Every structure is written in C-alpha cells, then in structure tokens.
Amino acid sequence: MATTVITNISSLVTNDPSLGTGPLGTVQDAAVVIDGDRVAWVGASSKAPATDNRVDAGGRAVLPGFVDSHSHLVFAGDRTAEFNARMSGQSYSAGGIRTTVAATRAASDEALEANLLRHLREALRQGTTTLETKSGYGLTVEDEARALRIAAAHTDEVTYLGAHIVSPDYADDPAAYVDLVTGPMLDACVPHARWVDVFCEKGAFDGDQARTILAAGAARGLIPRVHANQLSYGPGVQLAVELDAASADHCTHLTDADVDALANGNTVATLLPGAEFSTRAPWPDARRLLDAGATVALSTDCNPGSSYTSSVPFCIALAVRDMGMTPDEAVWSATAGGAAALRRTDIGRITPGARADLSLLEAPSHVHLAYRPGVPLVSAVWRSGVREL
C-alpha cells in the first residue's frame, strides 16, 4: 500500500486531546502519515518519517473530513418557486415535501442516482467525507426501497424515512400509512438501510405513531434516529432518548426537560442551522445544550425544500454567529460530533488507525471556517487515503 506524508501543517485538528492541545487535540507544525486507507502516524512535522509521497501543506491547516450525519439527497426536481415565495413572507410547512415526492416518484433510477452523485461530489469538494442520506420522498413500498437501494450504492450511512410525512395517497387514513411503513415498506427497506427515522411533528407523525414506527424498525435491526422538535415543542426528543436513538435531529424548540434528557442520555443532539437559515426560523440554542453537557453534532440537512445547502463550513459559520458555539466547538461538532451521531469511531478524528479522511484548508487555522464565512476554503480532500481533490 502506498504511504503519503503531509508535512508543514500549521495547525492540525486531531479531535484526540491526548495528541495535542485543548478539546480538539490541536497540534502545531504537524505532519500526518497516511498508509493505505488509514492514518498511520501523527506528530511534529520535524519528526515525520519518510514515505513514498510527500505533500507540503505550506503552513496551512488540516482537519478531519466533515461527517454530515443528516441529509436528504435522493430526490428529483427543485423548489425554487417555493423558496422565492417563502422569502416573500410565506412560512415553511412540511407540506412542501409533497412537491418533491411527486418529482421523485416520476424520476428514473438513473436521474435519481445522477442527482445524488452530483450532490455527493459537491459536498466532497467542501470537505465532507462521510454523508448520511435518507429515503422519504418516495412514500410507496417501491419508491422508498428504490431510494435506499440507490443511496446504499454510494454511502454506508443510509436511513429509512418512510415516515417523512403521511403519503398523500393515505391522507384520509394515516393509521393505514403507519401500518404500511411498519409492514411491507419496512420489509422492502430493511436490506438497504442501517437507520430508521421519523419526522415527529405536527402535520407529520405524533409521538405514538413515531414510537410505533421506530420500535418496528428497531425490531428489524435498524437503529433509531428522530427528526425532533423542529417546528414546535413536542415529544420527539424525549422519545429519542427513551428509545436510545443515536440522534435527535433539529432540536430547535426544547424544554428544560428535553435538554436534561439529552444531557443525561446517549442520544446526540444534531443541530441543522441551514434549515433555520433557509426558513427564517429561530436558531437552536447550542450553548444551552453544551452547557448542560449534551453531545452536539452539526450537519446540513441538505434537501431541496427547507435547507438546500451542502456546505458544512456554512453551517459552522452560522453555529458560531447565531447559536452560541465557539469555532472550536462548531468544528468538533461537524467532525467528531457527526461521527458520534452515526455511532462511528473510525471517522471524525485524525489519529493512528482512523480512516484517512481529512481536508487541507486554504487558511492557517480551522477557526477560519467561521472567520471567513461563505469562502470556499477547502483546497484538498483525502477520503479513505485517496486524494479526491
């Protein structure tokens, strides 16, 4: 296997406090050795071993590839008109999802796959090396299974979200749709997914329905995650913690009891500021969660309706400006935090044995991801040890 050493790194984020300074385990004047698809060595640039390939970082920063643990990228169509209307004063409602459902059902497999690949490449160019994605725009047995099959061909982190909204075909009989989601649709989707998710929200699924759906998925070996407390207060977060879900996503409207539950449970709070940005909604309070001791992840929620950004750096800048996170905390949440939300220990860090997923920034420090908002700072990306950019 080929080895590569990256030397002359001004500031290396390892996310291992034992390797460097502070909670990010930052190492100044660092080097990283990649052996095959793994990180083999991390240390001072002056002590870097010789290898086959040598890359001079030129005094720039290196950090782990972003782990975007929440996206919706198996879809067709776009919702420019809805966006324009919302920016003229209309509020966001989950109902807009139906537009994408219709377009997705009408699209060919090839079109869905091409669209997914385009967005995966776009995310990779911005430093995202692991990306979770979901079904949820099919809402029939065949269309949900198709979405997951296409997703599974291109990412390991696939989530069954038949319970995104009640299918328009079942508008008069939501209970029958829950039966479908927990019955034949689940049967068809289990082989392609690792996770089961539900949009627990007024207008989507209530707490009892969500519990039924997540339990059915868990009984088939899928691990729960929950769209929780996005548009209003509700039972989603506490249900997620009770069911030991990997993540409660959104967490925009939290009671003190919700915060306590997240702080005391194993469920990561995944914050998705792109959604609040794009729907002009109140920001989730990351500071409150961090101060309570919750684990916080930061992801894009990339989808054509409520958050059509694939940019983790943009989400970092928002989290720092509007959600009370420090730049260090936001970078941790977008790397190690995302890994925690996916229950992965092999990614989100640059430590010996970890997967060699890392980005070189056009900047001397990871702080620039917040300090230089909107600027595309990622200048090189390695994924599983392969230079992709």
Next chain:
Amino acid sequence: MATTVITNISSLVTNDPSLGTGPLGTVQDAAVVIDGDRVAWVGASSKAPATDNRVDAGGRAVLPGFVDSHSHLVFAGDRTAEFNARMSGQSYSAGGIRTTVAATRAASDEALEANLLRHLREALRQGTTTLETKSGYGLTVEDEARALRIAAAHTDEVTYLGAHIVSPDYADDPAAYVDLVTGPMLDACVPHARWVDVFCEKGAFDGDQARTILAAGAARGLIPRVHANQLSYGPGVQLAVELDAASADHCTHLTDADVDALANGNTVATLLPGAEFSTRAPWPDARRLLDAGATVALSTDCNPGSSYTSSVPFCIALAVRDMGMTPDEAVWSATAGGAAALRRTDIGRITPGARADLSLLEAPSHVHLAYRPGVPLVSAVWRSGVREL
C-alpha cells in the same frame, strides 16, 4: 480577435429590461457571443451565430460578473484572536483596525502584493470580476501611497482612505492628522486613486472632519464615497448625498431623513451584510431603502477585522434572508448596483458593448445563489472576454 459563443444557457441575467423579462432582463434558453473583451450579441440560443469557440452551458445559468464595490484588501496579518474574542461576547469597535495597521506597516511590498493577489484570485473564483479596494491600513504618507500604488497595479477601482481612523501616531492631535490627510498624504495618494473615502463614525471622523477630507479630495479630482452610519446614527449619509458622493457604504443605522436623502439623491446605498454577520450587528434594512426608491448595491467589505469574507454569493444569501431583498433584487445589487456605486456603465450587465465579464453557475437559475447558501456555485468565469476559471 477571437470570438466565443456560450449556448444553451437556461437563464441569462442581462440587467437590461429591454432584452428580457423583468428588472433583470432575464432571457431563457439564451446564448451570448463574446468578441475580444466585449459582449457582441445576446439572444435566443437557437439563433446564436457561429463563432470560433463554442461553449455549451448545459442548461445552466449565466449572470454578469459580480461588482464588489467595497473591500479593504491591502493589508497584512489576520485577526483570528479578535474574531474568537468577539464570538465569545466582546463587541466590535473600530479600534481593532490598529492591529492591522501595525502589521501592514511592518510588511514588505511583496508581502502586501501577494496577499492582495491571493484575495483577488479567491474573489474571482467566486464570480467577482470587478473589485474596488482601498488604502487605510497605512496611515502615514508613505504607507498610504504604497498601498494605493500596489492596489492600482491590480484594479482600476482604487480608493484613498487615509481617513480610516485617526493614526495612532496622532491620537493626541486629530486635527493635525486631518491636516496630514488633506495635505501631504493627499498629494502622495492622488496619482494612484480614483476615489476618496472617510470613515464617518464615532471613534473615527466626525461630520465636519469628514466634510473637510472629502472636499479636499474632490478638489484634487477624487470622487467621494463615504463609510456612513455603520455603527450608529450620524451625519455620514446626508453628507454623502450633499457632496454627491458615488456611494454611502454600510447604511445600517438610518433615520427617515437619511432614507429620503438617499432616495432623492444620486448616491448609491451600498450594503455590506458580511460586516453585520461577522460583528453580530443589526441588519441594514434594504427593503426600506428599495421601497423608498434608493439605488442599493451589495458588496463584501472584505477585510480582516469586521468582515473577512470575499464571497458575494454569501452576501446575496444574507441580503435575501435578513435584509428583505428578493433574490432578483440581491443579484441586481451585486452586479448592476455595484457598477452604479462605481459609476460604471460598462460592467454589471450582459449587453452588446459591455465588458465581457460573466459567470456560469452550477445551477439552472441565479435564484440558487440565495436558495443554496454557502455552496460554491460559480463554475466558470470570463473577465474581459478571457476565461479565467
């Protein structure tokens, strides 16, 4: 001269209502012919004439290159520590400018030029084809003239901002500094600049000082522009209109009389949301200005202290989300609006005879610049007819 035709453009923003639909003069299924450094023809893709080179836009959007009419890019050093402190709760004050003044004075000509070029390239990759930049981090005769000489080597739009803050060397005698700025410093700077600017603000220069400085510059042929009403209410905007300045920049704190003055005068209101984003300040109210009939430009204010973004698309997304602009208005302001703020008619539009400055987006419409915040959507740029990217 070589000619190029770009065909199969899904949506072309011309900024000439006579050429297309709406205030942006949008043409669907369009083509553009470039002859040398100029636009030679605009029309339906099906009617495009044959030329030497043919570029297929593949159903993507084309719009005029961004005109960033306000930046501060002749500087050295960075202010990461100050940014981190501000994000932990400290407020922004003009005092931080002194940090950059010290670093800039200490830097070599070569270092300043390399830093400027790095940021110009970065801006170009994001679709900016015209960029105004300023002095203001030298604050001595030699250092201000040096900054302008370096700027003038790389951009036509150069602004003398000796009156950025009172030089720390004159802290005890601001009047003497005004004498310097309007005397020997002006003498040294006039040959390199087109514009004269002043930061009219508490802690910088008051209305009387600003009037003196702008009048002195105007007497030497420099056209006024003003940093006005950024951090507080003040006389800047009305002074700008009274002196027929090309632009009043920031306009964050406006009285009704200020808005009336801008609506009834020839002075463009240049809004700089990167500054409000990066200093957590209240947003300028673009809607109020537009509804009153003022001309609005949108620029980055790129500088290492209060707005370290070079991304016009990021500013467009903020203007739409937080300043009441529609996507169409924000795109106009970042192109034709910037041109108006620089009193240029050859840029900011894609019309026969205009300079061939244009960008191809990785998107079907210019609306995606707001709909897809943070995503680097610019996939090709032509400047003066030369493909740069």
